[in-house]
Amino acid sequence: MFQIIFLLSLFLSISNAANQDFCVADLKAPDTPSGYPCKPAATVTVDDFAFSGLIAPGNTTNIISAAVTPAFVAQFPGVNGLGLSAGRLDIAAGGVIPLHTHPGANELLIVTYGHITAGFVSSASTVYVKTLKKGEIMVFPQGLLHFQIAAGKSGAVGYVVFSSASPGLQILDFALFASNFSTPLITKTTFLDPVLVKKLKSVLGGSG
Structure with missing residues (x-):
């Protein structure tokens, strides 16, 4: 009797798991802290x-001479709930992906063209850099400040894989100098000269 009950429970659990193979994001619904809701199975296609x-x-004719093309859940609904996503880095000669963090994911960089100097800063303020x-x-642990720079004269291309469908992104320079973070507060909290802060704000479009 016990074996019959066990086998029945196993069958039901396997059947239930089969119904939860994936959860393609319904991008017409609002995003939530737990992700997008699932599209009806009947509307899912390959x-x-x-x-x-x-x-x-990507278009690298910008202030950083670089572009990041995301394949996060908002662009690629099939990764919803799978704990991964991807992106493409195009870095022109002299270009840089500035110091930034992904609060929600680890990152793996794969170089496919050229040379990229990349690195991150640990919470102990140790810098790890490699060309x-x-x-x-190269891997960049979740939440740590990191960067990528084209190390060759012809630029570089790389692909990144994240351990979340929504890794999040905050670029340090933009957070400080492209926002309404006031100059006195930036000066106080970073020890930067206010003249320099105002200059950087004028370049990146910040206010305050």
């Missing part, structure tokens, strides 16, 4: 599990 948005290079060539990879 196109929900494929994404072509990383084929084309990577095509085929090499």
Whole structure:
């Protein structure tokens, strides 16, 4: 009798798991702290599990001479609930992905063209920097400040994989100098000269 009950329970658990193979995001519904709700299974197609948005290079004609093309849940609904996402980095010669963090995910960088100097700062203020060539990879632990710079004359391309469908992003320079964070508070909390702070705000469009 016990074996029958055990086998029945196992069958029901397997059947239930089969119904939860995936949760393609319903992007028409609001995003929540627990993610997007699932699309009805009848409306899911194979196109929900494929994404072509990383084929084309990003536009690097900007102040950082670089572009990040995301394949997060908002662009790629099939990754909803799977604990991963991706992106493409295009860095022109002399370009940089400035110091930034991903509060919600670890990051793995794969260099596919050129050379990228990349690094991160640990919570103990230790800096880890490495120049990577095509085929090499580097990991950036969740929440730590990190950067990527094109190390060659012809620029570089890399692909990144995150351990979350919504890794989040905060760029340090933009948080300080492209926001309404007041100059006196920035000066007080960073020890930067107020003249420099105002100059950087004028470049990045900040106020205050």
